[in-house]
Amino acid sequence: AQSVTQLGSHVSVSEGALVLLRCNYSSSVPPYLFWYVQYPNQGLQLLLKYTTGATLVKGINGFEAEFKKSETSFHLTKPSAHMSDAAEYFCAVSATGATNKLIFGTGTLLAVQP
Amino acid sequence: GAVVSQHPSWVICKSGTSVKIECRSLDFQATTMFWYRQFPKQSLMLMATSNEGSKATYEQGVEKDKFLINHASLTLSTLTVTSAHPEDSSFYICSAKIPGGQFFGPGTRLTVL
Numbered sequence: 004a005q006s007v008t009q010l011g012s013h014v015s016v017s018e019g020a021l022v023l024l025r026c027n028y029s030s031s032v033p034p035y036l037f038w039y040v041q042y043p044n045q046g047l048q049l050l051l052k053y054t055t056g057a058t059l060v061k062g063i064n065g066f067e068a069e070f071k072k073s074e075t076s077f078h079l080t081k082p083s084a085h086m087s088d089a090a091e092y093f094c095a096v097s098a099t100g101a102t103n104k105l106i107f108g109t110g111t112l113l114a115v116q117p
Numbered sequence: 118g119a120v121v122s123q124h125p126s127w128v129i130c131k132s133g134t135s136v137k138i139e140c141r142s143l144d145f146q147a148t149t150m151f152w153y154r155q156f157p158k159q160s161l162m163l164m165a166t167s168n169e170g171s172k173a174t175y176e177q178g179v180e181k182d183k184f185l186i187n188h189a190s191l192t193l194s195t196l197t198v199t200s201a202h203p204e205d206s207s208f209y210i211c212s213a214k215i216p217g218g219q220f221f222g223p224g225t226r227l228t229v230l
Contacts, residue, residue: 037218046123046210047161047221093160104151105212105219107160 009108026094123222140211146191147213
């Protein structure tokens with residue numbers, strides 16, 4: 004079985020500051036890991052994903068995440084926050100296999116202060 | 118890139134009525150689609166997996182007779198909330214399976230009065 008824990012339901016940063024959103028996962032099989040962003044009243048947009056290969060994954064809008072198997076983590080970072088980054092961010096895990104069933108974390112609401 | 122649409126984007130209905138939500142993959146074929154619901158300020162919860170040409174697979178605790186899913190073609194899956202009640206008010210999101218992941222629709226806001 005898989006599960007995802009996102010530490011911090013709310014994170015607030017200043018514009019230009021580092022963004023760090025934490026995600027830890029549990030999986031009995033090699034996982035696929037995802038970060039999605041959701042703007043108010045909209046669906047989810049994929050930021051980045053890890054399947055296999057390079058553990059540092061670069062995504063859209065300057066975000067990146069590093070898969071650390073020893074720490075069972077997949078934290079999302081961005082060097083410099085922009086006002087437009089304010090949104091809800093979800094980490095998700097799926098077991099490698101045919102269904103791609105996604106298990107989502109509870110989400111982290113990112114606020115960016117001017 | 119792949120686009121998934123949902124219709125309607127929002128709907129208000131009276132208690133006891135049924136509501137149909139459509140999920141379409143616009144520029145690709147999706148043999149598998151997923152239906153999620155999201156309560157305010159909460160995460161997405163998978164309701165069911167919809168497979169083209171076969172019965173949907175429902176997650177534990179989801180009433181299949183309440184949430185009817187039909188995946189009649191490779192580009193369309195529908196979710197019908199039957200005899201809707203206020204507790205069914207939620208944000209319903211579909212996604213289409215692609216190699217290595219899923220593309221999500223924009224969601225449908227259902228409000229049951």
